[in-house]
Structures are given as structure tokens and as C-alpha cells.
Amino acid sequence: MLTAEAIIQSLASGLLMGLLYGLIAVGLALIFGLMDVVNFAHGEFLMISMYATFFLFAFFAIDPLLSAPLVAAAMFVFGAVVYLLIVRFAMRAKANAGMVQIFSTFGLAIVMRGLAQFFFTPDYRSIPQSALGGKTISIAGIFLPEPQLVGALLSIAAFGALYLFINRTDFGRALEATREDPGAVALVGIDKNRVFALGWGLGAALVGLSGAIMAIFFYIYPDVGASFALIAYVTVALGGFGSVFGAFAGGIIVGLVEATTALILPPSLKSVGIYAVYLLVVFIRPRGLFGSM
Amino acid sequence: MTALLETRGVWQRFGGLVANSDVSISVGRGEIVGLIGPNGAGKSTLFNLIAGVLPPTQGTIWFDGVDVTHMPAAERCVRGVGRTFQVVKSFETMTVIDNVIVGALVRTTVMREARRKAHEVLEFTGLAARADVLASDLVPAEKRRLEVARALATEPKLLLLDEVLTGLTPTEAQTGVDLVRKVRETGVTVLMVEHVMEIVMPLVDRAIVLDLGKVLVEGKPSDVVRDPKVISAYLGDRHAQSA
Amino acid sequence: MDKNFAARRRRDLFVAAALAVIAALAPLFVKDVYVQNILILTLMYAALSQSWNILSGYCGQISLGHALYFGLGAYTTALLFMKFGVLPWFGMLAGGTLSALIAMGLGYLCFRLRGHYFVIATIVIAEITLLLFHNWDWAGAALGIDIPVRGDSWLKFQFTRSKLPYFYFALVLACVAWFVTWWLEDSKWGFWWRAVKDNPEAAESLGVVVFNSKMGAAAVSAFLVAVGGSFYAQFVSYIDPESVMGFQFSLLMALPAVLGGIGTLWGPVLGAAILIPLTELTRSFIGGSGRGVDLIVYGTLIVLISLALPRGLVSLFSSRKGAAR
Numbered sequence: 112m113l114t115a116e117a118i119i120q121s122l123a124s125g126l127l128m129g130l131l132y133g134l135i136a137v138g139l140a141l142i143f144g145l146m147d148v149v150n151f152a153h154g155e156f157l158m159i160s161m162y163a164t165f166f167l168f169a170f171f172a173i174d175p176l177l178s179a180p181l182v183a184a185a186m187f188v189f190g191a192v193v194y195l196l197i198v199r200f201a202m203r204a205k206a207n208a209g210m211v212q213i214f215s216t217f218g219l220a221i222v223m224r225g226l227a228q229f230f231f232t233p234d235y236r237s238i239p240q241s242a243l244g245g246k247t248i249s250i251a252g253i254f255l256p257e258p259q260l261v262g263a264l265l266s267i268a269a270f271g272a273l274y275l276f277i278n279r280t281d282f283g284r285a286l287e288a289t290r291e292d293p294g295a296v297a298l299v300g301i302d303k304n305r306v307f308a309l310g311w312g313l314g315a316a317l318v319g320l321s322g323a324i325m326a327i328f329f330y331i332y333p334d335v336g337a338s339f340a341l342i343a344y345v346t347v348a349l350g351g352f353g354s355v356f357g358a359f360a361g362g363i364i365v366g367l368v369e370a371t372t373a374l375i376l377p378p379s380l381k382s383v384g385i386y387a388v389y390l391l392v393v394f395i396r397p398r399g400l401f402g403s404m
Numbered sequence: 405m406t407a408l409l410e411t412r413g414v415w416q417r418f419g420g421l422v423a424n425s426d427v428s429i430s431v432g433r434g435e436i437v438g439l440i441g442p443n444g445a446g447k448s449t450l451f452n453l454i455a456g457v458l459p460p461t462q463g464t465i466w467f468d469g470v471d472v473t474h475m476p477a478a479e480r481c482v483r484g485v486g487r488t489f490q491v492v493k494s495f496e497t498m499t500v501i502d503n504v505i506v507g508a509l510v511r512t513t514v515m516r517e518a519r520r521k522a523h524e525v526l527e528f529t530g531l532a533a534r535a536d537v538l539a540s541d542l543v544p545a546e547k548r549r550l551e552v553a554r555a556l557a558t559e560p561k562l563l564l565l566d567e568v569l570t571g572l573t574p575t576e577a578q579t580g581v582d583l584v585r586k587v588r589e590t591g592v593t594v595l596m597v598e599h600v601m602e603i604v605m606p607l608v609d610r611a612i613v614l615d616l617g618k619v620l621v622e623g624k625p626s627d628v629v630r631d632p633k634v635i636s637a638y639l640g641d642r643h644a645q646s647a
Numbered sequence: 648m649d650k651n652f653a654a655r656r657r658r659d660l661f662v663a664a665a666l667a668v669i670a671a672l673a674p675l676f677v678k679d680v681y682v683q684n685i686l687i688l689t690l691m692y693a694a695l696s697q698s699w700n701i702l703s704g705y706c707g708q709i710s711l712g713h714a715l716y717f718g719l720g721a722y723t724t725a726l727l728f729m730k731f732g733v734l735p736w737f738g739m740l741a742g743g744t745l746s747a748l749i750a751m752g753l754g755y756l757c758f759r760l761r762g763h764y765f766v767i768a769t770i771v772i773a774e775i776t777l778l779l780f781h782n783w784d785w786a787g788a789a790l791g792i793d794i795p796v797r798g799d800s801w802l803k804f805q806f807t808r809s810k811l812p813y814f815y816f817a818l819v820l821a822c823v824a825w826f827v828t829w830w831l832e833d834s835k836w837g838f839w840w841r842a843v844k845d846n847p848e849a850a851e852s853l854g855v856v857v858f859n860s861k862m863g864a865a866a867v868s869a870f871l872v873a874v875g876g877s878f879y880a881q882f883v884s885y886i887d888p889e890s891v892m893g894f895q896f897s898l899l900m901a902l903p904a905v906l907g908g909i910g911t912l913w914g915p916v917l918g919a920a921i922l923i924p925l926t927e928l929t930r931s932f933i934g935g936s937g938r939g940v941d942l943i944v945y946g947t948l949i950v951l952i953s954l955a956l957p958r959g960l961v962s963l964f965s966s967r968k969g970a971a972r
Binding site: 455457476477478479481482486487489493494495496497498502505506507509510513515518519554555557558 | 652833834835838839841842844845846848849850851852853854855856857910
């Protein structure tokens with residue numbers, strides 16, 4: 112039954128999960144804010160991050176907590192390469208630019224899924240033993256799973272670092288400048304390709320970080336990205352496309368709504384709450400909560 | 405005979421900013437009227453109110469004897485208001501002729517008739533040779549003319565021109581001036597917004613000068629340019645720009 | 648110039664008629680059931696993609712949730728037949744009409760959304776409906792519906808011995824979708840749609856009622872897709888939420904048009920003719936091991952075509968008559 116405790120318990124876990132959703136989604140928001148491109152392979156970025164974490168564990172017995180920075184670094188390179196090999200060309204399309212961006216990254220997603228199936232097989236994998244896996248911590252009678260807790264803290268830290276990064280560096284200024292006016296980057300005299308590649312690297316590194324945490328407590332399989340991709344898009348859209356801190360707020364809302372829905376509706380319908388809230392928000396504010404109107 | 409277009413005590417506020425305050429102007433049938441003024445005078449706002457992009461905060465707008473204050477843009481077009489955009493808005497993936505057909509379809513749903521009308525308008529505006537070119541492949545001056553052509557295809561009674569002559573080379577601007585005269589000869593009333601006075605003054609029958617959202621002066625172009633209030637408004641503007 | 652234009656329209660019609668005749672004769676030479684199956688699917692996706700193209704290609708409102716209408720068509724037909732004994736032909740009309748109405752209702756809510764906000768809304772609405780069908784016991788919930796087979800009959804639109812009737816129906820459907828597009832392309836609606844896609848504000852200033860244009864496109868598009876869904880339900884005779892309303896259908900409707908040439912008359916046909924056989928063949932010949940080679944081939948193709956030919960495969964054919972179409 113719905114006791115106060117059960118409600119608090121599920122809201123607490125919802126909050127933790129929401130912070131993690133924010134971390135998963137923020138890369139998407141960052142890239143969109145920088146160059147108006149939606150990465151339709153975002154879920155697959157998460158998927159390979161989880162696999163990377165898994166294999167670092169399986170082959171070298173590196174705990175996900177330790178491998179997280181390694182995975183993030185590898186994903187940074189991967190993201191930059193994806194920009195340089197695919198997205199850069201997609202942005203040059205002379206016709207149907209939006210379509211080309213959607214479907215070139217979407218094609219990449221399919222390829223990545225295929226490659227994962229080919230090399231890793233469709234089997235479900237998980238990390239059986241890790242520093243945090245399966246452990247919970249009890250605070251005032253509320254049980255919090257440690258992986259989610261650490262993930263949530265990591266998310267807060269990452270958003271904090273991102274805040275400093277955006278406000279204190281040239282990259283951040285370029286980000287702001289492009290958001291105001293897409294042509295501005297060229298005027299400021301910043302090498303567009305470098306900034307964009309950096310943006311993709313950074314976006315992917317943030318996914319890498321969340322992937323390493325997710326790998327601790329979630330099954331790893333080639334299609335795992337798809338289930339989180341839609342949540343990530345909704346998170347980013349809720350906050351307002353391109354708003355990095357909108358993604359943070361969006362993540363928290365999604366986490367809480369999901370937890371609340373799960374209390375009321377059968378578990379198979381838990382996503383309905385998130386989707387309904389998304390629709391409700393955009394019907395009232397067509398550009399998300401923090402998007403410029 | 406009543407005026408074709410009339411604004412009565414029109415106000416437009418955006419938050420705390422007053423873009424138009426108590427603007428009452430009228431445009432008679434067959435006239436070419438210039439709406440001029442320094443940057444930020446509220447010309448574009450007034451223009452958009454007349455075109456129906458948004459309703460005014462206060463006041464009414466009358467067109468052809470009808471209160472159109474709250475009428476959406478599409479319906480105003482049906483009633484006979486045609487417009488161009490300051491920043492050209494061609495249908496980029498469509499050919500020039502197809503761009504114009506969209507306009508012609510206001511008056512007919514028979515495609516053959518719309519196509520005939522579109523050809524006629526392209527001939528009139530000197531774009532006939534470019535009919536089958538994609539709008540995205542036009543040079544800027546041609547895009548401006550396409551804007552006019554598209555609006556003419558809707559058979560407007562009133563044509564609203566938003567800085568169609570700005571930013572053109574002298575030759576192009578002269579072609580534009582000739583086109584506007586030709587348009588008026590066909591009986592269309594023209595209200596044109598221009599920032600640069602020199603270009604429009606020889607063309608218009610009457611000029612309305614806006615400054616700080618209000619009508620500053622209106623009258624014959626030769627009188628208006630000599631009016632000290634106008635000179636100081638424009639000088640102030642230049643002064644502000646150079647500062 | 649008018650003559651050129653009229654000639655092009657006539658030629659399109661002539662080519663389509665010729666292709667339809669060739670397709671109609673195909674079963675004389677293709678006896679293999681597997682290949683017939685691929686042909687049926689190709690025709691079906693050509694029809695679906697052509698219908699999707701009306702809203703997303705011509706009118707520019709990119710929907711990645713059209714699986715909703717496909718599923719509604721399939722479910723309406725199947726449920727009306729199962730529960731009330733309504734013949735599938737009426738079910739088809741009912742499903743189409745219902746979908747068109749729902750498309751307009753959703754359009755009423757969603758058409759003020761722009762860009763990615765709109766795209767995500769379409770995905771999310773289809774997902775919600777999918778989840779609701781998963782939990783709707785009367786409609787078979789997650790287990791779905793086994794459409795009772797009562798023997799071969801055109802009246803009940805069921806055929807067990809031969810797939811040919813399905814083939815001919817799919818052919819007719821593809822022809823209808825093509826013809827509707829051909830007809831609308833040179834009509835007030837077609838012009839309004841393209842104007843709305845390119846620049847809604849300018850369209851409005853030229854008397855185009857933007858909202859009504861989008862509603863019209865949504866209704867036509869949803870109706871035809873739902874008819875496709877009805878057909879599919881009869882063709883596979885078993886439906887469950889995932890197999891008729893899953894996200895993959897939304898994609899499989901969009902991809903042929905996108906790769907063939909979005910917003911063009913021939914794009915969906917060309918895209919489906921290449922993509923669907925390729926999908927099916929890679930799936931059965933290299934993908935049989937479940938090792939994802941089909942996905943790799945397929946995905947690579949999508950990336951390469953979208954980067955190299957942003958106007959789609961039709962641009963390979965149309966260069967001689969100007970890049971316009």
C-alpha cells in the first residue's frame with residue numbers, strides 16, 4: 112500500500128535515477144546547443160560506454176568506478192571522431208540539412224548496434240561483482256542503492272564542472288555565442304571545426320561517464336541504448352533543447368515522474384508518465400521549460 | 405471616398421517597450437506612400453500590425469472599409485493585402501514559378517489558371533527567364549523581386565513593401581523603383597517602408613515619418629525632407645549610430 | 648514552359664502505369680513464395696512511405712510516430728472482425744477514418760510545436776499508445792490477436808493457399824498512394840504544403856492557412872497508412888502491439904522516402920524498391936546468424952546515401968531536368 116515511507120522511498124530513488132538521466136542526456140543538450148544537431152546515435156554512445164566498462168572489468172578486473180574516467184576519455188576521442196568523419200559532412204548538406212543530420216547519425220546508430228551484435232553477440236551481460244554493485248545504504252530508514260547514489264553525486268559534480276567550464280573557457284564562450292547566433296563563431300575567430308569536435312568529444316565523454324555507472328546495475332546488450340535514448344531526448348526537450356542546465360532539471364523531473372508513475376500505474380506503464388509530462392509541458396511551453404521562447 | 409487603409413490610435417507595447425504609440429495614418433486608393441524613419445522608429449512594428457502578423461495592443465486597423473484588427477494574415481491576403489518581407493522569405497526548395505503560383509492560388513483553385521497568372525506576373529516583374537530556377541539559386545536582387553511577384557500574384561489592392569530597395573546596387577534599385585511605379589499604374593496602392601530617405605523620396609506621393617513610435621510628420625516628400633523635426637530625428641539617429 | 652510541365656506530369660503518369668503493369672505481370676515469372684513475400688512488403692512499404700511523405704515530405708512536419716496509424720488500422724480491422732464480425736473491407740475504412748480523425752486531433756495539439764519538439768512528440772504519442780495497447784486486455788494486451796482464419800475469400804480478405812491476392816492488393820495500394828500524391832502535387836493543397844514546409848510565415852502572407860494545410864496533410868497521410876496497417880493485419884493474420892505499432896514501423900515508413908528523396912513523387916517508390924529487398928535479403932542471407940551484419944550493411948548505406956545524396960536517390964535521375972524534382 113501507499114505509505115508515506117513508500118512514497119518517500121520511491122521519490123528518493125526517482126531523484127537519484129533522475130540525476131543520472133540528466134547526466135545521460137546532457138551530452139545531447141550540449142551538442143544541440145553548440146550546433147543545432149541532434150545526435151540520433153546518442154543511445155548507442157551509451158551502449159558502447161557500457162560495453163567498454165564491462166570489458167575493462169571482464170578482462171582487466173578494473174572496477175567500473177575506476178574505469179569511468181578511462182571510458183570517458185575513450186568516448187571523448189570517439190565523439191570527436193564521429194564529428195570529424197560524419198557530422199562535419201552532414202552539416203555541409205546543401206539540401207534537407209535537418210533530414211541529413213537525423214539520418215546520418217541514425218544510420219550510425221544502426222551500424223553501431225550491428226557491430227555490437229557482431230562482436231559482442233546479442234547476449235545480456237552484467238558486471239557481477241563490483242565495489243558498489245548490489246549494495247544499498249540506509250539513510251533515515253530510506254534505502255538507497257549505492258550505484259545510483261554515486262551516479263547521482265557524479266552527475267551533480269559533472270554538472271558543476273560543466274558550469275565552470277562553460278562560464279570560464281573559450282569553449283564556453285563559443286557555446287554561448289553560437290547559441291545566440293550560429294554565425295558568431297566564425298566572427299569570434301574561433302576554429303569552428305575544433306570547437307564542434309571538442310563539443311562532440313565532451314558530449315560523448317559525459318555519456319561515457321554515465322555509461323560506466325549504468326553498467327554497474329543494468330544489463331548490457333546491443334539494444335540497451337534504444338531504451339534510454341528516448342528518455343534522453345525527452346529529458347533534453349523538457350528542459351529546452353540546447354540548454355545544458357535544462358537537461359539537469361529535465362533529468363530530475365523525468366526521474367521523479369517515472370518513480371511517481373510506477374507507484375500508481377502497473378510497472379509496464381511507467382514510461383507513460385514521462386511521455387505524458389513531456390506532452391503537457393510542450394503544449395504549454397512549446398520550447399521546453401528553459402528554452403528561449 | 406474612404407481611405408483604403410487606416411490605422412486608428414494604434415498602440416503596440418512589448419513588455420515595457422512602446423513600439424507604436426497612438427499611430428493614426430491613412431493610405432488612399434492609388435497612392436504610393438512611404439513610411440520612413442530612423443532605426444527603431446517603429447516602422448517594422450506598424451508594418452507587421454498592418455500585415456496581420458500580430459494584433460495591436462490597442463487601437464483598430466481598417467482595410468477597405470472593414471475592421472481587420474484581429475484578422476489573421478492569411479485572411480487579410482484574401483481581402484487584398486499583399487506584402488514582402490524585409491529579410492526575404494522565398495520558398496527555397498520550390499522553383500520561381502511555383503513560388504508565384506502559391507500566391508496566385510488565393511484567387512483560383514484551377515491550376516491552369518494559377519499557372520497562367522504566375523507567368524503573367526513573372527513577365528511583369530522581369531523574372532520570366534528565371535521561371536524554372538530554384539528560388540535558392542536566385543541572386544539577392546532577384547529574390548527581392550520574387551517577393552514582389554509572389555505578392556502581386558495574390559492580386560492585392562494594397563501592396564506592403566518592406567525595405568525592398570535597401571541594400572541594392574544603384575542600378576538594381578532603379579529597376580526596383582521602376583517596378584513600383586509600374587505596379588501603381590495597374591491600380592495597386594503601395595505602402596513602402598524604407599530606412600534610407602534618398603531612395604524613396606522621388607518615388608512616393610506622400611511620406612509618413614515615424615520617430616520613437618509616433619507619427620512625427622507627414623506630407624509631400626519635398627516638404628518632409630526639409631522639415632527640421634525630420635532632419636533632427638535623422639541626424640540624431642546618425643549621431644547615435646556613429647557613437 | 649507550360650507544355651514542358653504538362654508533358655512531365657503526363658510522363659510521370661505514363662511511367663507509373665508502365666511500372667504498375669510490369670509489377671502486375673511479375674507473378675507470372677516469380678513463383679517463389681519467399682520472393683513474392685519480399686515483393687508484397689516492398690509494395691506495402693512503398694505505399695506507406697508515399698503516405699508518410701505527404702505529411703513529412705511535402706508538408707515538412709516530420710513524424711516518427713506513424714506506426715500509431717499503422718497499428719490503429721491493423722487493430723481496428725482485426726478487432727471489428729473478431730468482436731463484431733465486421734468485414735475487413737469495412738474495417739479498413741473504419742481504421743482509416745479513425746486514424747485520420749486522430750491525426751487531426753493530435754495535429755490540433757502538436758502543430759504549434761516546431762522542429763525536434765514536434766518529432767519527439769510524435770514518437771512519444773506513438774509510444775504511449777503502444778504501451779496502452781500492451782495493457783488493454785479487451786484488445787488482446789501484449790499477447791495480441793490471432794485473426795481467425797475462415798478460408799480463402801475476397802469477402803473476408805483472407806487467403807491461405809496463395810499470397811497472390813495480397814500481392815495484388817499491395818500493388819493497388821501502392822498505386823493509389825502514388826496517384827493521390829501525383830494528383831495532390833499539382834493542386835492547391837500540394838502547393839500549400841510545400842509553401843508551409845519552406846516558410847510558414849511567408850505562406851501565411853500569401854493566403855495559405857497554415858494550420859489547415861497541416862491538418863489536411865495529416866488526415867490524408869494517416870488514412871492511407873492505416874489502410875496499409877489493415878492490409879498488414881490480414882496479410883500476417885496475427886498482430887500484437889510491437890509487431891504493428893513498434894517504433895521500427897515509423898522508421899521503415901520514413902526511410903524509403905528519405906533515401907529515395909523526401910518530398911518527391913518518386914522518392915518513396917525508388918527508396919522502397921531498393922531498401923526493402925535489401926533489408927530482407929541481408930536479413931536472411933547474412934543476418935540469419937543473428938550477428939548483426941545486416942544492420943551494419945543497412946546502417947552504412949543510410950549514412951552514405953544521406954551524406955552523398957541529400958536530395959535522395961531520385962536526384963541521380965533528375966539532374967537533367969533541373970534539380971527541382
